[in-house]
Amino acid sequence: MKIGNLNLSGRAMLAPMAEVTDAPFRQICKEYGAGLTFTQMISAKGIIENSFQSLQSLAFNRSEKPIAVQLLANDPDYLKKAIYEIKQLKPDLIDLNCGCSVQQVCKYGLGASLLDDPVLLGKLVKTMVDAAGDIPVSIKIRLGRDKQNITVLRNAKIIEDNGASAVIVHGRTRSQAYIEPSDWSWIKKVKDEVKIPVIGNGSIFEPEDAIRMFDQTNCDFVFISRGALGNPFIFKRINSFFDEGTEGKAPDIDEVGSAAIRHLKMIIKDSGEPNGVIKARKHLIWYFRFYNGIRSFTEKIFSIDNSAQVELFILDHIQKIKYGFYPEEDLQKVRKSFNERILFWINDKKPVTTE
Missing domain, CATH: 3.20.20.70 (Aldolase class I)
Structure with a gap:
């Protein structure tokens, strides 16, 4: 085309x-x-x-x-x-x-x-x-x-x-x-x-x-x-x-995790630490929003400011998802909440999207 x-x-x-x-x-x-x-x-x-x-x-x-x-x-x-x-x-x-x-x-x-x-x-x-x-x-x-x-x-x-x-x-x-x-x-x-x-x-x-x-x-x-x-x-x-x-x-959870970690490393290379970790948080939350444990993930990711520790946290989170550690969540509700929060973020002037 x-x-x-x-x-x-x-x-x-x-x-x-x-x-x-x-x-x-x-x-x-x-x-x-x-x-x-x-x-x-x-x-x-x-x-x-x-x-x-x-x-x-x-x-x-x-x-x-x-x-x-x-x-x-x-x-x-x-x-x-x-x-x-x-x-x-x-x-x-x-x-x-x-x-x-x-x-x-x-x-x-x-x-x-x-x-x-x-x-x-x-x-x-x-x-x-x-x-x-x-x-x-x-x-x-x-x-x-x-x-x-x-x-x-x-x-x-x-x-x-x-x-x-x-x-x-x-x-x-x-x-x-x-x-x-x-x-x-x-x-x-x-x-x-x-x-x-x-x-x-x-x-x-x-x-x-x-x-x-x-x-x-x-x-x-x-x-x-x-x-x-x-x-x-x-x-x-x-x-x-x-x-x-x-x-x-x-994608399965392993591919999602691999992409998330690769994305994290690219952001760190581009922005350094700790700014890169701060920039990466929203992306990492978005990667795992399709899975049980997203609320726990969101709470904990903001307490970590070192990229190596973030990577270890992601790997641990993936294992917990694979072995059913987290209780079942209403992922449709999570998705709806995600869209609404993104829209609120847009209306609050960051980010501006053209979708």
Whole structure:
């Protein structure tokens, strides 16, 4: 499958999530089959003004390719200058976020607020395409401001007409944020409306969700965020469906543990100690949220600040899971609680997700 001149080996992509999709997480998702990964959402203005946080989020290494950079901007001039800077790093795709619904972003006329300004949206897309040269450009959008103001078909056509190579469609409105299920019917309508590749987004937590989205919308790719947390295996399982005709099997606890420990080591290498341990905690909780003992794991992981001890704790936890040490938990309830807590975290401005 292609986006512009970019050939991709998989049809599932890792979506940007602030404070989550750093280099270690992108790398491990790529190893498990993500066809394309995205940097965290980065301010175009921050790049031009040499903001440390923006430049840090922009960093990636060659082993991560193919990789996309996602920008946040509402000023064509800043956007053009930022892209000229970014091109030196040779990313494989550049994306503009017009889908972030967080108030802290929208109140500055950024993110999903751009859905209400078709003229500016068109200018931004054309600016990106002209500045990016042979690097493909994609635009991330939502259905519209609210259910009474659905603008997704108009905006998708503007994006196509101004030269973008793909459009990413999140099946919720700005006002819905992440509360209601994603309405995939609009993704299908966009696919019928435009000729450029359509990337479907929203409510993909399991491989079967992605397969249903492909079947119901005929989209070209799927964009996964929360569904990949502690679950990079989702990409391999989706790819298995297209390569072999059957959904790949879920990993056993040993594979989960091995991935968690490898991820921990990658974070420590990237951030050192003790910062790496602090960064790794949320990821480790996400890896083991599918198993009995998650409440005990969550309580104890915050008391350990040494990576070697964390690794020993993980190995011990795996053995306890395998031999039924922990009492049965309502894992469906745990999963629901997980989603709600992640959403609360989003609304509290960390992390910002584009799922």
